[in-house]
Amino acid sequence: MVREDLFITIPSFFKCPISLEVMKSPVSLCTGVTYDRSSIQAWLDNGNNTCPATMQVLQSKDFVPNLTLHRLIRSWSDSVPPLTPSNGSSSLSRDQVRSLIRDIPTSGDGRFDSLSKILDFAKSSDENRKFLANINDFVSVIVGILCNGDLSAKIRELEQIVIILDLILMEKNDLKQQIWQLISNRIHSCLPSISLILRKGSTESKIASARFLEAISFDSEAKRAIIEKQRLFEELVALISSEAEETAIEAALTSIISLTNSRLVKTKVIKLGTVKTLTKLLTNSALRVSAVEKALKLLEILSTCTEGRTAITEDLNCVASIVQRLMKVSSSATESAVVVLWSVCYLIRDERAQETVTKNNGLAKVLLLLQTNCSPIVRQLCGDLMKVFRVNSKSCLSSYETKTTHIMPY
Structure with a gap:
């Protein structure tokens, strides 16, 4: 059975986001x-104080x-055959992995097989991912492949590499700086590979x-390079x-937010x-909380710009969907x-938007x-909104008084 088939058949909400x-x-x-x-514990043990999916600061760990x-996953697992790697690579010893890594630069046609075995090794446990992250020059070797070569012949290898990088970045967040240093002088050579994937x-x-794009976009130069590559941003x-x-x-969404x-x-x-597109996402009642938060954040x-406000007011379904999500997701x-x-x-003061808010019990x-x-900012912004609707409303809201003052959110 092909691994890609297994990936597709697993219900998405059974999979750990990490x-x-x-x-x-x-x-x-x-x-x-x-x-x-095990995944979230490793994340927290590495000194992180945010939720990996939402990047919210955790009030409690x-x-x-x-x-x-857990019961649903157990019931599902009992109804499907065991998902065991066909090449048995998860049983590789660390010495065998070191040997595979040494051979990567010269393995030629066998490179894909070597990377596949290393990837399965990385997926097997948190300890394996930490082991890979700490091997000298491993990251530099695979990043070098990502930045070089015949793209049409290497897409399978590139896929393996970017997945490996994503896995070990989860285990060792400080690798972001190392990866940026490796690609800083050749980021334009790296981005075509990501665009192809x-x-x-x-x-x-x-x-x-x-996720890789988000990881390297902490630097303004990297953001500029990514944004300038029109096809990549479109994808x-x-x-x-x-x-x-x-x-x-x-x-x-996380990557786009970091770049915008x-x-x-x-x-x-x-x-x-x-x-x-975001309006369509917000109308999906099955969308999980973290995805709704990111859609609203974007x-x-x-x-905050004129073009954005125009696009929102021209799509009144967007305003309606925002009102529907108000107070139903998270703070x-x-x-x-x-x-x-x-x-x-x-x-x-868009009248169409005001009318849409009113019609949707806003x-x-x-x-x-x-x-x-x-929060104070929400209270002040709501006070400003009440000033607008108090003027236009003929209901009891017209007598509502607010002491809030005019502010800008940014």
Whole structure:
């Protein structure tokens, strides 16, 4: 059985967002996202204080066993054949792995087989991934292959490499700086490989590629290089508009958010029809919390420029879907939603947007938010929104008084 077939047949919500493998012991963080216990424990043990999927700062590092999901996974596992690697590579010794790594630069036609065995070794356990991350020159060797060669002949190898890099980056976050140093002088040679994978690769390799782009985009020079490669950016945006699984959509959204740091980029994102795509995502009631948060965060970013506000007000389904999500997801999602509504209803006073908010019971939600323990910025933005609707409303809201002052969210 081909490994790609196995990857497709596994229900997406059975897979850990970190390891992309079926969870053995699913546990949920305070953000509501579920991970395999060993993967999230390793993440936290490495000194991280954020949720890997949402990048929210964790108020608590405690996690709770997701017993319902555990029972579902067990029931599903009992109904399918065991998923064992066909080449038996997970049983490789560390000495054998070292030997495979030494042979990578000269293995020629056998390189794909060597990389496949190393990849299966990496997927087997957290300890194996840490072992690979600490081998001298391993990362530099595979990054070198990513930045060089005949793309048409190497796509399978490139897929293996970017997945391996994604796995070991999860185990050793400080590798980002090392990888950036390796590609800083030849990033333009690296990006065609990533673009090719985003176009023609498997779902698993597309997820890894999107995460890799996010990992190297902490530097302004890297962001500029990525953004300038038009085809790559288009493929990244296209990934959220496809029927891809949620893990792929989230990875693409995270990467786009990390890159969207200027008006020029925002305009480029908007021209690619991203607002309509995000609206479609928000209307999907089955979309998990972390994906909704990222979709709303990107809309918040886009709403800070004129082109973004225009695109949002021209698609009133977008405004309606934002109102529907208000107070139903998380505090961070609510804040993003309120910023967008403030931008179109208060800042530019778009009457169509105001009317859409009113028709979708948005006034009651805004008023309720003012009476909850929301953040100061949400309270002030809601106060501004109430000023707008108090003027136009003939209901009891017209007598509602607010002491909030005019602010800009950025």
